[in-house]
Amino acid sequence: MPEAELKARVRVPEDVTRRLEARGAGRAEVYQDTYYDDQARTLAARDAELRVRTVHGAGGTRSLLTFKDATVDEASGSKPEHGTRVEGVEALHETLRRLGYIPVIAFEKRCRNYDIRARGREMLATLVRVPEIDGTFIEVETLVEDGAAVEDALKDVSDVLAELGVGEGDMTSELYTDAVAGI
Template sequence: MIEAELKARVHAPEETLRQLDALGNGRAEVYRDTYYDTPDGALEARDEELRVRTVHGADDTRTVLTYKGARVDEASGSKPEHETRVEDAEAVHAMLRSLGYVPAIAFEKRCRNYDFKARGRQMLATLVRVPELDGTFLELETIAEEEGLAAALDDVRAVLAELGISDGDLTRELYTDAVRARRAG
């Protein structure tokens, strides 16, 4: 499955939040992400990602292990994604380190998530603040088969437009790259 996702900088976060609240109840969550790679950076060189994410919500804390393959759509950066929930975050971190992976970068995202249906698809909108970065971002995604990716991305773009997000607001910059650049000075 492909995560058909677009990310945008939000210039009027309060207005975007109001529009998302009209779609349904949002849930506030804090993501603690650790990205792993080989010591020589082979995953990043192949445009792949290996991540452990612990999500702290109002009612629970959960951890997911995610592998993302190389981009299948350059314009959006959409990637195949495989994800599974894990019971013991510390055990997963220990296993990855024991297998030779090293933490490449870790950071926090403060999110408000909205699950809703639009254009016949289940969508997830996430309003994001990364404390180390300036600004607010909106991620909008749906899941698609590779042959349906273009149509899925068209639907995501249409919903973004309904939320007042233009193509000029879209960004392909990765949080990992932006946080690295900020930390480098």
């Protein structure tokens, strides 16, 4: 299912946090992400991603396997995502390695997540810090039924970001994977 997601650098994290907290309580979570590809980097060549994410939070620990297909909106970098929760994450890592996939990058995201409802949509707003990258980011995303609906959903996401005090000049399509890798 495609997601409509926008990401921005946050100039004054305290202001954005205050506006988000006014919409509801957030939850602190730490994501441990490992991205896989094969030796020939065929996933990267077709703009796809294979990720194992382990999320640690107050509600416990959960792991997810996610495949992201090629970008459906160049400006935002929105991609269709297919994922599932998995048990036995170490067995999953070993399975991927035995299938010929290798970890190409791993990093941690320190997040504060807010489930919000806006413009008739369920959205997730996430304040993000990645230790290897300077600054704070915000991601706001919502799922859409098909790629044709992404444009309307991105407009709604953009409106929510504006309400949070994030301007168009703050938007970025920079990938955490590229920034951590120094690309």
